[in-house]
Structures are given as C-alpha cells and as structure tokens.
Amino acid sequence: MDFELNDEQKMIRKMVRDFAENEIAPIAQETDQSGQFPWEIIRQMGKLGLMGLPFSEEYGGAGADTVSYAITVEEISRVCGSTGITLAAHISLCTFPIYHFGSEEQKRKYVPKLARGEWIGALGLTEPGAGSDAGGIKTRAVLDGDEWVINGEKCFITNGSIADVVVLTALTDPEKGTRGISSFIVEKGTPGFRPGRDEEKMGLKGSITSELFFEDCRIPRENILGTPGEGFKQALITLDGGRISIGAMALGLAQGAFERALAYSKERQQFGQPICNFQAVQWMLADMATEIEAARLMVYRAAWLEDQGVRFTKEAAMAKLYASEAAERACFKALQIHGGYGYMREYEVERIYRDQRLCTIGEGTSEIQRLVIARQVLGS
Numbered sequence: 001m002d003f004e005l006n007d008e009q010k011m012i013r014k015m016v017r018d019f020a021e022n023e024i025a026p027i028a029q030e031t032d033q034s035g036q037f038p039w040e041i042i043r044q045m046g047k048l049g050l051m052g053l054p055f056s057e058e059y060g061g062a063g064a065d066t067v068s069y070a071i072t073v074e075e076i077s078r079v080c081g082s083t084g085i086t087l088a089a090h091i092s093l094c095t096f097p098i099y100h101f102g103s104e105e106q107k108r109k110y111v112p113k114l115a116r117g118e119w120i121g122a123l124g125l126t127e128p129g130a131g132s133d134a135g136g137i138k139t140r141a142v143l144d145g146d147e148w149v150i151n152g153e154k155c156f157i158t159n160g161s162i163a164d165v166v167v168l169t170a171l172t173d174p175e176k177g178t179r180g181i182s183s184f185i186v187e188k189g190t191p192g193f194r195p196g197r198d199e200e201k202m203g204l205k206g207s208i209t210s211e212l213f214f215e216d217c218r219i220p221r222e223n224i225l226g227t228p229g230e231g232f233k234q235a236l237i238t239l240d241g242g243r244i245s246i247g248a249m250a251l252g253l254a255q256g257a258f259e260r261a262l263a264y265s266k267e268r269q270q271f272g273q274p275i276c277n278f279q280a281v282q283w284m285l286a287d288m289a290t291e292i293e294a295a296r297l298m299v300y301r302a303a304w305l306e307d308q309g310v311r312f313t314k315e316a317a318m319a320k321l322y323a324s325e326a327a328e329r330a331c332f333k334a335l336q337i338h339g340g341y342g343y344m345r346e347y348e349v350e351r352i353y354r355d356q357r358l359c360t361i362g363e364g365t366s367e368i369q370r371l372v373i374a375r376q377v378l379g380s
Contacts, residue, residue, distance in 0.1 A: 003297075005067070005071075008064070008068065009065075009067055009068050009071060012053075012064060012068045012071060012072065013071050013075060015048070016050070016071065016072045016075040016076065017075045017078075019044070019045075019048065020075050020076050020078065020079045020080075021079065023041060023044060024038075024041055024076065024079050024080045024083055025079040025080070027041070028079055028080040028082075028083075028206075028348070028351070029345075029348065029351065031080065031082055031083075031205070031206035032082065032203075032205045032206060032351050032355075033205075033345070034206075035205040035206065036206065037086075037162060037206060037207075037208055038080075038082070038083060038206055041083060042083075042086065042117060042120070043117060045083075045087065045117060046116050046117015046118065047117070049061075049062040050062075050072055050087065050117075051087070051090060051091070051114070051115060051116065051117035052091070052095065052111070052112075052114065052115020052116060052117070053068060053069050053072055053091065054066055054068070054069040054091065055095065055099055055111060055115050059099065059107055059108070059111040059112055059115060060111060060112030060113070060114075060115035060116050061111070061115040062115075065303075065307045066241075066244065066303040066304070066306045066307045067300055067303045067304055067307060069091065069245070069248075069303070070244055070245070070247075070248040070299055070300060070303040071248070072087070073087060073088050073245050073248040073249050073252065074248045074249070074251050074252035074255070074296075074299075075252060076252065077248070077249040077250075077251075077252030077253050077256070078252040078253070078255050078256040078259075079256060080206070081203065081204050081207075081249065081252075081253050081351075081352065081355030081356065082204045082205060082206030082207040082355070083206065083207075084249045084252060084253075085158060085204055085207050085246075085249060085358070085362075086120075086158070086159060086206075086207050086208075088242070088245035088246060088248070088249055089121075089122060089123065089158035089159050089242075090114070090120055090121045090122075090159060091245070092238070092241050092242040092244075092245045093121070093122065093123035093158070093167070093238060093242055094114065094121025094122055094123055094159075094163070094165060094166070094167050095110075095111060095114040095115065095121050096238055096241055096242075097123070097167050097183065097225060097234055097237075097238045098110050098111055098114070098121075098165075098167065098185065098225065099111050100237075101183070101225050101226045101230070101234050102185075102225055102226075103222075105222070106185065106222075106223075106225070110165055110185065113164075114165065119164035119165055120159050120162050120163050120164055120165075121159065121163055121164070121165045121166070121167070122157050122158060122159040122160050122163035122165075122166045122167075123157070123158075123166070123167050123238070124139075124154040124157055124160075124166045124167065124168040124169065124186075124212050125137075125154070125169050125235055126154060126155055126156045126157065127139065127152070127153060127154055127155060128153065128155050131156075132364070132365060132367070132368050134169075134232070134235060135177065135178040135181070135232055137152075137169055137170070137171060137181065138152055138171070139151070139152025139153065139154065139168070139169070139170040139171065139214065140152060140170060140171050140172075140174075141170035141171065141172050141182060141184060142172075143172075143221065144218075145221075146220065146221045147218045147219065147220060147221060148184060148218070148219050148220075148221060148223065148224065149216055149217070149218055150168070150170055150184065150186070150192070150193075150214040150216075150217040150218075150219065151214055151215060151216060151217070152170060152214050153196075153211065153212065153213050153214065154168070154211065154212040155211050155212075156199070156209055157209065157210050157211070157212055158207060158208070158209055158362075159207075159208055159210075160195055160198075160208060160209065160210025160211065160212050161195035161196075161198055161208055161210040161212075162208050163188060164187065164188045165185060165186070165187055165188070166185075166186045166187075166188075166193075166212065167183055167184070167185060167225065168183065168184045168185075168186050168214075169181055169182070169183055169184075169231045169232070169235055170182060170183075170184060170231070172228050172229070172231075173228070173229065176229065178232040179229050179232070180229060181229070181231040181232040181235075182224055182225075182226075182227075182228045182229060182230065182231040183224070183225035183226065183230070183231035183234050183235070184219060184223050184224055184225060185219075185223045185225060186214075186217065186219055186223070187219075190217055190218070190219060191217065191218065192214060192215050192216045192217030192218060193212070193213070193214055193217045194212075194213050194215075195210050195211065195212055195213070196210060196211025196212065196213055197210065197211055198210050199211075201358075202354050202357060203351070203353075203354030203355040203356075203357055203358060204354075204355050204358055239363055239364060240306075240312060240313050240316045240317075241306065241316070242363045243302075243316040243317060243319065243320035243363050243364065243369075244299060244302050244303050244306065244312075244316050244319060244320070245363075246320050246323075246324065246359055246362055246363045247295070247298070247299040247302065247316070247319040247320040247322075247323040247324065248299050248303075248323075249359060250295070250320075250323040250324040250326070250327035250356060250359040251292065251295050251296055251299055251323050251327070253327050253331065253352050253355055253356040253359070254288070254291075254292050254295065254323070254326055254327035254330040254331065254356070255292055256348075256352055257288075257327075257330050257331045257333075257334035257335075257349055257352045257353070257356075258285075258288045258289065258292055258330055258334060260334060260338075260347075260348055260349050260352075261284075261285065261288070261333065261334035261337040261338065261349065262276075262285060264337060264338055264341075264347075265281050265285065265337055268338075268339075275337070281337055284333040284336065284337060285333075285337075287329070287333065288329075288330045288333055288334070291326040291329060291330060292326065292330060294322070294326070295319070295322055295323035295326045295327075298315070298318060298319040298322055298323065299319045299323055301315060301319070302315040302316045302318070302319040313372065313376060314372070314373055314376035314377070317364075317369045317372040317373050317376070318369075318373055320359075320363060320364070320369055321366055321369035321370065321373070323359070324356075324359035324360040324366065325360060325366060327356045327359055328356060328357070328359075328360060331349065331352055331353045331356045332353070334349045334352070334353070335349050335350065335353050
C-alpha cells in the first residue's frame with residue numbers, strides 16, 4: 001500500500017491551498033457575517049479549473065482524479081465552509097449526474113459551461129415531506145407530446161436560487177414507487193420554474209440554500225436524464241460521490257479548527273504559562289489530531305476506490321459518517337480551548353463550529369449513513 005500523494009495531487013493541494021489562503025481566507029468572516037454569495041471567488045475558481053476538476057478535458061474539465069477533488073474541497077473548506085459546500089454541490093450533485101448519466105448531446109451542452117464555472121449547478125431532490133426518505137418525493141412529471149410538464153416543490157437546495165441548471169427528480173410513474181422516479185435537466189428561466197426564498201441558516205451563511213417551485217413547468221422531452229424510471233438509482237449513485245465531498249468538507253473544517261486551537265494554545269497564557277503546557281489541553285489536541293488523521297485516511301480511500309472504478313457505497317458512507325462526527329468533536333474541543341474567546345465572533349472557531357454542524361445532516365444524516373453501512377455489512 002502506498003499512502004503518498006502523487007506529484008499531481010501534491011501540486012493541486014499546493015495550488016488550492018495558496019488560493020484559499022490568499023483569496024478566500026481574507027473574506028471568509030465577512031462572507032459569513034454579510035451572508036453574501038462570494039461571486040468573485042467562484043469566478044476565480046472557474047478560471048483555475050476547480051469548478052470542473054474531476055471531469056475530462058474533452059468536456060471542459062481539468063481531468064483530475066477524485067482524490068484531487070477531495071483534497072480541493074478539504075483545502076477550501078479549511079478556510080471557508082460556505083465556499084466548500086458551494087463547490088461540492090456544484091460538482092458532485094449537478095455536474096456529476098449529467099456527466100455520467102447524460103446523453104452525448106446533454107454532456108456537450110451542459111458540462112463545459114458548468115466545468116468552467118460559467119454556470120452554477122444544483123440538485124433538486126429534497127422535498128418538504130421527503131428528506132431521509134428520498135423515495136417519498138411528490139413532484140410529478142407528465143409527458144405531454146414532446147414536452148414534460150413538471151409540478152411540485154423542492155426545499156433545502158444548495159445553490160438553488162442562483163443555479164443556471166438543476167438536475168431534478170420527479171415521479172413519472174407513481175404506481176412503480178422508487179422505480180417510477182426519473183431525473184430531468186431544468187434550466188434557469190424556464191417558464192413555470194421559479195426559486196422561492198433563500199433560507200436563513202445557522203451556519204454556511206455564504207452558501208445559498210433555497211426553495212424551488214415548479215408550476216406547469218414545460219421542458220423538452222429530451223431533457224430527461226437517462227431513461228424513465230432510472231432517477232432514484234441515479235440519485236443513490238450521485239449521493240455516494242456526494243458523501244465523499246461532504247466527508248472532505250468536514251475534514252477541512254476540522255483541520256481548520258484544529259490549526260486555530262493549536263496556535264491559540266501556544267499563545268494563550270494562564271497561571272504563568274501557555275495553556276498548551278497543561279495536560280487537559282494536550283489531550284484535547286491529541287484526540288483532535290488523531291481523529292482528523294483517521295478521517296483523512298477514510299475520505300481519501302473512498303475517493304481512491306471511486307477512481308479504481310469499484311463500488312464504494314459502504315466506504316463513502318463510513319467516511320462521511322466518521323469525518324462529520326469527528327469534525328463535530330474537533331470543533332467542540334477547539335472552541336473549548338479558546339474558552340470565552342471562542343464564543344465570540346472575533347475568533348473564527350465560532351464560525352467553523354456553526355458551519356460544520358450541517359455535515360452530519362446533509363447528503364444523508366448520520367443515522368442514514370449507519371443504515372447504509374449496516375445494509376452493506378449485512379448484504380441486504
């Protein structure tokens with residue numbers, strides 16, 4: 001086994017870290033406090049090739065592997081969770097399904113603009129009555145001549161109101177249950193498609209999370225992704241990859257919290273010495289460092305398995321589960337080490353603590369991850 005990153009992966013890590021430190025970190029606090037979407041940062045990421053990192057050059061991507069993509073989400077999330085989740089949703093939840101399940105015509109039409117960051121993408125899966133139960137969606141799509149007519153609503157959609165393209169799941173044959181769900185590509189500005197409100201959230205305030213409404217929304221017949229009835233299967237495959245990206249995001253947030261806590265513990269003086277000299281603080285730092293390293297190995301291994309073309313459902317769920325819960329513990333300890341100062345907005349651990357909280361919820365809660373893992377272990 002070789003745990004060393006190759007030269008390309010090291011180069012990407014350095015490039016992304018430099019960009020994150022120089023361009024994203026200086027405005028991360030302002031992005032959180034203002035709640036403004038960082039459009040200029042996203043445009044710069046597009047020019048650097050980050051918005052299409054794991055897709056082939058033939059379709060406008062950078063041709064990098066999944067490990068490099070995980071590293072990129074990690075490094076960006078290390079300084080700004082809002083930017084990290086924007087990138088993860090754009091790549092894993094929208095561009096990925098079009099790239100892997102779309103026709104050649106669909107790929108050529110949509111992927112290059114998404115990969116270059118000219119367009120922003122989103123996935124319309126969750127509904128008010130269908131969260132963990134993704135198969136319980138009510139949105140309908142009915143074929144009327146050469147058009148699909150869509151009616152329904154989606155909620156908690158990352159990049160929702162700003163998305164130029166949405167990959168949407170809808171029922172095309174309700175009698176077949178999950179086998180009657182299909183996926184569609186819907187473009188911004190299509191009559192009958194409108195965004196609702198942008199949600200006010202606990203954290204990740206620079207990321208857009210929206211409602212989406214479809215009222216007699218007509219799209220061309222050819223905008224179906226794959227064939228009718230494949231949508232639920234496509235969503236599950238998409239979520240497998242998405243869990244790697246959320247695991248990487250959690251990893252980056254945990255690493256950012258750890259680095260700030262480590263630096264603070266060396267500077268903060270109490271009882272005549274730096275608090276890093278006290279065993280209570282040392283043990284917290286030791287636990288954080290150990291769990292972050294374990295999470296990194298799990299996330300990178302799941303990404304590596306995807307690159308090998310083998311099934312990685314269990315490993316992705318394990319990586320997402322462990323990394324997100326390790327991030328929760330690391331951020332708790334980081335805030336505790338900062339004491340009263342950690343509770344103040346002046347210190348970034350307060351923001352990181354709020355941002356990481358979504359990681360045990362999005363892309364399937366920790367409880368759903370345990371269900372996925374158990375089913376894989378039991379062979380059911």
